Amino acid sequence: MTSTQARHTRRAVLQSAIDAGARCARMDSDMWFRADDESTHDWQTRRTTAQRICAGCPARAACEELALRNGDGEPEVDDLVRAGYTGPELAAIRTHQERHLAAAVAADQDTDGRHLRDLTVLVQTEAISSLDQRQHGVRKSPAKVQAEQNQLVRMLAARINEIRTARRARAGWGVAA
Ligand code: SF4
Known part of the structure; x- marks a missing residue:
């Protein structure tokens, strides 16, 4: 380097x-x-x-x-x-x-910020994707595809929440802020 x-x-x-x-x-x-x-x-x-x-x-x-x-x-x-x-x-x-x-130094500290933006885009993309897009070429029942999508969105949302909570704690804002 x-x-x-x-x-x-x-x-x-x-x-x-x-x-x-x-x-x-x-x-x-x-x-x-x-x-x-x-x-x-x-x-x-x-x-x-x-x-x-x-x-x-x-x-x-x-x-x-x-x-x-x-x-x-x-x-x-x-x-x-x-x-x-x-x-x-x-x-x-x-x-x-x-x-x-x-x-x-500012960019180093904003690694979480970039990660948050990426995850947010992913959640939005997933939430508006059509049934056909979510099939990924494999035939599954609509209910199963919907359940998988819901689970993925919940997981991404939980990860976003974790990162936000950690950022607030580092900034001294506490968990409830
Ligand atoms: S102080 Fe830095 S440059 Fe020097 S030996 Fe250690 S890692 Fe290498």
Whole structure:
């Protein structure tokens, strides 16, 4: 995955790419973080090693994009390495890409929104489909076809309800909102 591809990729796919290819996954994760009492010299030596490992990591582009969307790294705090960058470097990139990152984070959060729209279209399509369309080439009794359609619509409606309830809960609106 290139950096350009990563910018247009949703969070779940980025995470999958990291899960599948991260070189650090098989190493001590402390390598990428400065210890509380670690001297600057020791940290800089270790940081260089971590950056070298990141440079050869197949998941680097996904890792960088996700780190930026997660807000990893602060301008004045040199205590971690992500995707080969120090905290201040990540903070500088984040400032530079502010507009893209805001749009990407919003799109990540709206995965449920797209899913809801798809399900709603499916329910509407199913509800207005004719008996012939619902036969799918197999001769069944109208009552059986109608029962299958009702069951499908109920299942889709329940899934829509689940997603809406989860979205409201995440937004702090409670179940009854
Ligand atoms: S780029 Fe570095 S921090 Fe990111 S997954 Fe790869 S090894 Fe780990």
